[in-house]
Amino acid sequence: MSTRPDVIVIGSGISGGYAAKTLTEGGMHVLMIERGPQVDHGDYPTEGKEPWEMAERGLSSRVAREAEYGAGYSDEIDDYNAHFFATQASAPFETAPEKPFRWVRGHQLGGRSLTWGRGVPRWAAGDFRANATDGLGTSWPIGYEDVAPWYDRVEAFIGVSGADDGLAHWPSGTFQPPFALNAMEQHMREAIRAAFPGRALIAPRIANLTRPIDNRGACQARYQCSRGCSFGAYFSTQSTTLPAAEATGRLTLMTDSRVTHLLQSPTGRVIGVVGRNRRTGESFRIEATAVVLAASALSSVQILMNSRAPANPMGLGARSSALGRYIMDHPMCQVAVGEHDGLTENYIRGRRPMGTVMPRFQNIDGKTEDFARGYFYSVATWRAGWSAAMARPGFGAAFKKSLNRPGPWRAGFLAFAECLPYHHNHITLGDKLDEDGMPIVRIDMAYSANEHALIRHARREATAMLSVAGFRILSEDDVPGPPGMSIHEMGGARMGEDPRTSVTDRWSRLHDAPNVVVADGAVMASSACQNPSLTYMALAARACSRLAADIRDSVLA
16 A cells, blocks of 8 residues: 555455445545455356356256365355355364354455345344343343434445335335235235234345446346346445445555454554465565454454454453354244145246245234244245256156146245354364464354244244145254354354443444454344344444544544
């Protein structure tokens, strides 16, 4: 850089990108450091490719892929997007044998903003109050009223499609028109509404455009989002926040460079970062007025724990009993799948980027169930197509003719439940070092009785709703996948008023170092049950706006 940066932002995913946009527009000179390689908008190698353009028709061995990325790594990874995910060799971590964790990461410019699921519901006022209401966690130092203006800003900027569904516990926002429901979804919505008043099957709030914004085009309904989108039709760092930050002339990018720890003065004040260039192997040391951690929740905590100095021998923020603890992810399970014989005259047009959702309906007005908090459903509907024949024997003209018409309608209920913040769910640094000299993270997390009770309830209710809508039940399940499967990991540097029991304050600043902002999911004090990404971005925008003001006012000088 030609000048010393005001702020160093570590990470370039949804939170890091939004941090860089907010800070540069607030007058700050920002250095964004990303551990992975450069990926330019539009430089998406498999975008638009058909199966016959791919090696092995895009159906390479799942066994071979899992050997490289980890057993059961994620159902989201395939031959078309594997290059956007970190392998086990490039990013090792450890778990206890009896406590598997699936840590899904994307180490490149843009991070997981290139592959994320794009669901962006708001949290409700009750979600921020839940810890204080039932005592299952420490109180948030902020409420919905503090975050709502930032939800407004983020939604308007990134582009969110959705509708005002009149649900106080699923707050409305600043939306583009939603994607239309198909015939079966409309049938299910009415049947469920009649049998279960208060349950709503609705279009999701999703960061896919239905109307163009500036240089970003509307969604083409290709359902290839995880390959990258040159139209800019879904929100990513490349399509949206990075161009905004670059337009200020105050952003410098530094890719293929990993921050290993924060640089501290003899008094413990953070004065910059230290790291390693992953292409050359050379070390770097860069000073700045402030640092923003947005490396993803567990990676940001890893950096804090590894930031040992005479003033902080156990790591930065370790004076709190909460550093590395209370980590969470949403228990996820395909709880029920059904098949319907009707509506065969209707089919699906296009490939919408998401199905429908059913917001939480449990314990809304006080605890009425034998478990705490709740869950929501992501609901998919489809008609069996020709690919179903891949699983059955046959050949010849009659076999081909049998594939000329689609099969019956099916629907699947995927449940996402709230995970309570438990002290025993935590990460530590192991004795082994990775190729960058960083101690490898050891993750120690498992779901407890309340999470399992939520998923059991979700299975029961999903089968009941499918039945009233006329479906035969094909499968049921109430065993959630291991933590990490939802790719919603959070916690480890939770927000709170008391420095003894929290790591960050109401502005996402470290209690021990107010010129360090944690701008990703590490600050979460609870998990709610809905997708957390919009909340991450709103909190990052709020925190970085305050940080820029403090620097301008010389509060942090």
